[in-house]
Amino acid sequence: MAVHAHPDDESSKGAATTARYVAEGVDVLVATCTGGERGDLLNPSYPPVEGGIEAMREIRRAEMASAARALGVRQRWLGFVDSGLPEGDPLPPLPEGCFAMTPLEEAAAPLVQLIREFRPHVVTTYDPSGGYPHPDHIMCHRVSVEAFETAGDPERYRGLGEPWQPLKLYFNHGFSMVRMRAMHEALVAADRESPFGEWIESRQAREIPERSVTTRIACADWFPARDDALRAHATQIDPDGFFFAIPRAIEAETWPFEDFELAVSHVPTTLPEDDLFAGIRPEGS
Structure with a gap:
């Protein structure tokens, strides 16, 4: 299970890894915390979006569906509203009712329920900084850690399914x-x-x-799937912009990996790793 703050994060962080595992027969579920409805229009060639955050929410849901098809993953919404990225000095207050302002146990509850339903062995998310200081990314980290630590506890989050303890928790390090x-x-x-x-x-x-990189996943063969997923997020990704500025031949030769940090493991493993399922797969598989 890959837990992300907004639609498009699943395509810019660990996407080729998820596509690789799907190709190997792993059932991969992306959990998206918010609808990304307060995201800025970052593609200069995309026409202006009329209708406010409701219109943007519908567009981004369709983009997410296309990206999920490109990666081969399943995807579920946790149902929270994008907090936006506050700017200014001093920073303005976050919008009422947004994801980052939701009490932790309330915000973690749908993810606990989803973990208990999907029963993943591995969960990936962001480090405590969120990867960058967007309030939703930081909240995504907090919610993911809370859910990882409590989904297996029958005394916590009663009524949200049978307890299930994932075995490993990783932080994405796409921009190390x-x-x-x-x-x-x-x-x-x-x-x-x-x-x-x-x-x-x-x-x-x-x-x-x-931060420490403990685990590198060789996934250059799935860079094209990652790129297709990125392009699916047409409101957020400029096809002539940053994500496509590196010739793919140079990228594949120089850094054919995606990087992760093993944060918690309930199984024995030896670092460094080349597999998120190290210590989980039967030996020789």
Whole structure:
């Protein structure tokens, strides 16, 4: 189960890994916390959306369905409303009733119920920073950890299904500094413009700590599926923008992996790993 804050996050974080596991016969479910209805229109070629957040919600639901088909995953909505990304100094208050303002146990309840229904062995989500400081990403982390820790406890969240304890919890690391540096150096060496230079300088200037990568999944063969899923989110992804700025041949040669951090494991495993199911699969499978 991959838990994400908004539609499009499942296509930009760990998407090729999920497509690989689907191809191997794994049942993969994406849980999407919000409808992404307050997301900005980030594709300059997309026509203006009239009708406010209700219209955007319907568009993004259709985009999500197309992305899920591209990856081969199942997908469920947790039913919360996008909090938006507050901007300004001081920051404005978050909208009433949004996901990030929901009490933790109320926000975690539908995910606990979904875990007990789907019964995943592995759950992936974001690290405590959210990957970047969007309030929904940070809340997604909190909700995912709460659900992972309590779904197997019969005394918690009574009436939401039979307890089920997932065995491993991972954090996505799609934009790790080590990957960005490797891609930046490969692009410069190929005399190509790199989109990563300012990111690296910004993160260094802000002294953002680099989290540990414990698990690398080889998935270059599924980069095309990831790209199809990204393009499905036409309101959010510019087909001429950042996500497609790297020639795929250079990406596949330089960094044919997606990176994860093993946060919790209830099974023995040896680090580093090359499989999210290490310690779970029967030996020799």
